[in-house]
Amino acid sequence: MELRLNSVSHAYGHTEVLRDITLTIPEGQIVCVVGPSGCGKSTLLRMIGGLERPDSGEILQVGAPPAGCLNPLTYVFQDFALLPWRSVEGNIALALEDHRLGRTRERDIVAGVLERTGLSDFARALPRQLSGGMKQRVAIARALAVNPAVMLLDEPLSALDAQTRELLMDDLVTLWTRTPFTAVYVTHNLAEAVRLGHAIVVLSRRPGAVREVVEINQPLQNRNATDPALEARREHLWQLMRDEARAADAELAHA
């Protein structure tokens, strides 16, 4: 399934947040969204996920969701959003419980995503027994369990230290390489964007409008942080963002 955004605009009261966003999220690709603080990235994600409706424009789901899809649009949040009293497998099963799959199918799905995310040995652990990186793996496993058409990730690695971020980026690349998924990935971090994005959408400062879409054709599994070609793309993104970020900062300082 592909997502198409046609001229999406939105304001909260007098605050114009998104302006005329036209964008395609192709099936089987990761589209990163970057832009200065407050430019409307999370708002855009909520619109795509159907949590809010834009004032104008439309968001179309084109084509069928994948076979076995239980929930077409699924979120992964920065703060993991796990239930502390439920085990790892209990948190993942939660995403399945409304679907009346039967215990065997439910158990198979949970075991499958635990295996894919390297969590099989932690099935019975409680969230408080896990590191931040492991918690986010659980949240990713829970999202994958419903076999979504599009995963919506809102700064999923921002709460983690630099080393853990690297490990999780590797995990996401491995997951995608084994079974490509479609994702919209909001981040502040340009290194993450060039590592994980097939396309990177650069938004202007608020009201967020598309400044440029940077496509990176290099296969995800061949990308690494020291690659000069990727470094050049990152630098290009930073050039695009720098003036916007400065101006956004100055506006916030005077708000």
Ligand SMILES: Nc1ncnc2c1ncn2[C@@H]1O[C@H](COP(=O)(O)OP(=O)(O)OP(=O)(O)O)[C@@H](O)[C@H]1O
């Ligand atoms: N429900 C809401 N009601 C009113 N204003 C809102 C609401 N949600 C967001 N905003 C405002 O809309 C603007 C965009 O917010 P949003 O969180 O989408 O930006 P962002 O780019 O994700 O920010 P950041 O990078 O800091 O996470 C901000 O000025 C924010 O205060």
